[in-house]
Amino acid sequence: MLNSLKKNTIILLIMICVPNSAYADLLEYEIKAVFLERFTRFVEWPHMNQAENSLKNFVIGVIGENPYGGLLEEIYSEKKIKDRKVEIRYLEDVKESLSCHLVFISASKKHGLAQLLSFTEDKPILTVSDTKGFAERGVLINFFMDKRRVRFTINESAVRKSGLIMNYRLLEFAKIVKPVHGE
């Protein structure tokens, strides 16, 4: 616990002190890893309290080539998401994503993306990627770099389709693709 706090603090301090470019280069994936947890703050999983009881931990799945290295384990070894322990799974099959709350789709899945998404798109799985064009293609949140800032795009329609409830504050902050126009 203390350790995680220390780490967070260190990271934050670095974020503040080090110029964007520097930490963007060095810590791009660290930031992205941290951001994963931050996204969860704005997202609510349906049945999280009842049905998901089977899943005692918050499960983060990584599908494709893992760009984080050991960062995720490092960060989430002690850090909790939604008061649950975080479990990192590296998925071989898309079907495994069913037991995940959040799935990071790496750039390596560029080609099997449509198939992958077709499986997850109507399921309450928060899909995150960091590959240009992924959001437009149906990933819920996609990181992109804006002048060395880590930013992200949200596919509002996809979010809607997934059944996850995403807070407007996040939507407001993110770059929106495929917005949902007032029904």
Add this chain to the structure above:
Amino acid sequence: MKFRNLSIRKKIIGIIISSSLLAIFFGFGVVITNDIRIFKEDMHDNALINAQLIGDYLVSPLVFEDKDGAEEMLARLKGMHTVDNGVLYDNKGLPFASFARNGKAIEAPLATNEIIGEFEGKFLNLYHPITFQNKRYGILYLRFSTALLHEKIQAYLVTMICLMVFLVIMSYFLASRFQRVISKPILELAQVTGRVSKGADYSIQVQKIGDDEIGDLYDGFNNMLKQIRLREAERDKAESELREREEVLRGILESTAEGILVVDVKGAVSHNNARFTEMWQMPQEGFKTDENTALIDHFMEKLIDPQEFLKKIKQLYDTTDESFDMIRLRDGSAFETFSCPLIKGGKAAGRVWNFRDMTAHIKSAEEMNRLRNVLKNMIDSMPSVLVGIDSEGRVTHWNREASRVTGLAQEKAQGNILSEVFPLLAVDMQRVRQAILSREVQRDAKVGSQVDGERRFSDITVYPLISDGVDGAVIRIDDVTERVRIEEIMVQSEKMFSVGGLAAGMAHEINNPLAGVLQNTQNALRRLSESSPVNDRVAEESGTTMECIKVFMDKRGILRMLDAVRDSGKRAAVIVDNMLSFSRKSESHFLLQSIPDLLDKTLDLASSDYNLKKNYDFRKIEILREYQPGLPMIYCEGSKIQQVILNLLKNAAQAMSESTEYSMKDGGAARPLIILRAKQEGEMLRVEVEDNGPGMPEAVRKRVFEPFFTTKGVGFGTGLGLSVSYFIITENHNGTMTLESMPGSGTKFVIRLPLERSTLA
């Protein structure tokens, strides 16, 4: 101008306006303050909403620690014109992003953790924490400009003030319109009241307009006027009676000669009359009612004994006693004071003081007393007895001489019947009554009386008192004994001198022929009866002898005749000699003699006198000697005095033995008595020879000293004895000789001889 003096119209308008003003101000005040508060609250709320909105957008940048994102979000504040500045703080209180409308960022104020919105000067400072899902991410500070709010409030206030002014004007307009409903009837009533009071005309009646309270007031007013008319009539009557009574009382109070002062229970003056002010010389302005001490001080100053008076006042004021007193003032006045409590309604309500100026009274009483004393002294100093009596004969006045004469003090005599205390006057009471009745002065001169065996004379004068209605009389009794005596002596001596002179002259003339007769008779006898050589020779020569002649003479009784001639001649010579002694003045034989001794010698001589024995027995007469012891010796001729006394004794004895009348009257029981007295009387020595014989009548008494006057039978006396005695005493010894006698009460001869020789002229 005070509100209560304003007219009713103005009052009503004033009240309405001030009430509406108050209501308007209060209402508007409440509304305005409330509205302003609401304005502010609105602004505050708006600001809060804005902050919340902005804050919401800022959650994500904070979560993702995206300063640029935060700046972008804050840039949206440009659309909110009231926001002036904005600062976003992170969770540690460090500025995270900021916004400045005018491009100039304000210095970041300290961050707080609470929602705070407060107006400060021209700004509203708002702190709004940024929370998401119960987690705080930072604080947003926003500064709003209040310029707009102030503009709004200003415009609002202007509108409101205009409205208020309008309302005030409206209320004044309405008030001045509607006040007439109330003020008009009241003003009318006031006008009528004014007319009534100005003209004092209570016959006016007012016409009622409506039946409201003012209508009742009108009724009441009319009724009141009626009552006033009635009451005024009664009051006027009562008042005039009261005034009249008061004037009478005041008149009485002022007309009295007494100073009257009324004080209340505290001793302060409540009333006083002018006489009081004058008597006490009160200051013109008087004393204030509460200055009772000043009044008392004023009294004190004037009094001789103020402490006594003060004590008395203090005693009196505690009681309801009356007091009667005399006080004396320093200026010599004396006031009789009478004080009694003033009772009002059964309770003591003060005290009434009466001061009567007794100065003149006391002075006149003193004067009268003095006058009475003077008169009494004058009366007392008189040598006359003065007795005043009233019409019933009771003594009212009694002077010292009266006391002396009667031996009764004035106190004892006063009020008694005159005849009881003054027996001397008993016989004269008739005369006194007559004087009182006739109112004429009655005089009674030389009334004789016997006092201490001495005959005294009084002039009694009765003056009726006619001055003042009271009947009475003053009786004056003058002791004129001395005067009568002197008068008698004068008359006597006058008479005696003329008679004595005549007798002496005659004796002198007779003396020579008588001497011739006696001489020649003597010679004739000697030549006829004695044998002597010359007779014998002449007889021889004549042819006879002396024997023959003797015989012849005897036979013819010539010798006897001659003896008779000689005796008669001798007797005549004695008479002549006595008569000559009337005018003889000689002191050649004067020696110092003791009168008692002379008296005793004379008594011895008298008792051995043959002639006396011959006529009566001197031893039968009781002799009393009353000599004052220690009498001085006087110069006198002893034999002459003896001759006088002897003469008197002889006369007395003779008178007592002769008078059969006297013997019969006393039934022979009374023993003849002769009293010899010698005493000093002033500068004279008084010798008395008194008998208890028959006395002598007035006619005899007056002539007893005349020569040749005698009551004895012819041949028993020459009538010269007393004359000779008289001249011896008066001429030779320069004394006096008088007698007192009343028929039946004896005779008293009084001889006065001067003690000093020098008094002999």
